[in-house]
Amino acid sequence: MNKYGKVFIVGAGPGDPDLITVKALKALQQAEIILYDRLANKELLSCAPPGVVSIYCGKVPGAHAMQQEHINEALVQYAKQGKTVVRLKGGDPFVFGRGSEEAAALAEENIPFEIVPGVTSAIGAAAASGIPLTHRGSAASFACITGSRCHNARSPIRWDLLAHSVDTLAIYMGVSQLPFIREELMKHGKSPSTPAALIENGTTARQRTIVTTLDDMHNSATISRLDNPALIIIGEVVNVRAQLQYAACRAAASLIS
Numbered sequence: 001m002n003k004y005g006k007v008f009i010v011g012a013g014p015g016d017p018d019l020i021t022v023k024a025l026k027a028l029q030q031a032e033i034i035l036y037d038r039l040a041n042k043e044l045l046s047c048a049p050p051g052v053v054s055i056y057c058g059k060v061p062g063a064h065a066m067q068q069e070h071i072n073e074a075l076v077q078y079a080k081q082g083k084t085v086v087r088l089k090g091g092d093p094f095v096f097g098r099g100s101e102e103a104a105a106l107a108e109e110n111i112p113f114e115i116v117p118g119v120t121s122a123i124g125a126a127a128a129s130g131i132p133l134t135h136r137g138s139a140a141s142f143a144c145i146t147g148s149r150c151h152n153a154r155s156p157i158r159w160d161l162l163a164h165s166v167d168t169l170a171i172y173m174g175v176s177q178l179p180f181i182r183e184e185l186m187k188h189g190k191s192p193s194t195p196a197a198l199i200e201n202g203t204t205a206r207q208r209t210i211v212t213t214l215d216d217m218h219n220s221a222t223i224s225r226l227d228n229p230a231l232i233i234i235g236e237v238v239n240v241r242a243q244l245q246y247a248a249c250r251a252a253a254s255l256i257s
């Protein structure tokens with residue numbers, strides 16, 4: 001019998017610390033080591049017991065504070081020392097989160113681990129902006145897409161299919177690719193007047209929601225100096241926001257303190 005610890009690969013939710021799950025909170029409360037990402041709300045670290053060791057593994061677009069292989073290796077090593085480790089990641093760990101690569105590294109070493117899902121940012125940011133991803137009559141499907149693989153020739157994103165076969169497009173990591181995404185979707189027949197929303201810092205007190213159109217989304221982003229992290233939502237559902245007259249009313253005080 002080995003004395004390995006356990007690794008919890010935990011979704012921290014989309015930004016608002018109150019959107020973490022009870023299960024994730026319980027994992028944090030028993031953590032001895034936390035390895036956390038840039039997009040995981042730092043306030044959550046205060047839920048861990050005193051004496052916990054917190055290690056920042058943040059990734060700024062284009063630059064990595066800690067290489068993925070080093071993160072995998074650190075998870076393995078701490079677990080081999082018998083520690084209870086929480087790998088805290090923004091949103092959901094299995095949605096563009098590389099949580100599955102970390103899980104694979106642990107599985108290979110026979111280290112016990114558990115995946116704790118989180119509210120992914122498309123779901124969180126859309127809800128906090130009053131935009132339903134599906135809506136009876138206008139959207140029966142949605143897709144989560146990465147914008148960061150736009151120019152990957154070996155496995156390109158099928159914008160030709162996405163333009164026609166999915167009602168709502170939720171695009172992660174797409175801010176720097178807005179001109180390309182706009183062009184691809186319009187080239188493949190998506191109407192330039194399709195409503196679009198750009199949601200920056202979704203679910204946080206700094207959330208900004210910019211409502212625009214497919215045709216104008218790049219201009220709108222430039223004018224409003226859209227910054228990361230931001231999500232792009234494209235589809236008729238964006239119009240529902242006005243229908244709901246949604247004024248995001250998030251309590252300033254966090255439930256978790």
Ligand code: SAH
Pocket residue numbers: 014015039089090091092093094095096097119120121122125171172173174199200201202203204228229230231
């Ligand atoms: N695992 C995460 C996604 C990581 S990829 C999840 O499930 O949400 C990083 C991208 O997520 C960012 O580039 C941005 O597109 C999106 N994102 C994360 N947090 C966000 C937030 N609070 N508001 C808007 N977009 C966010």
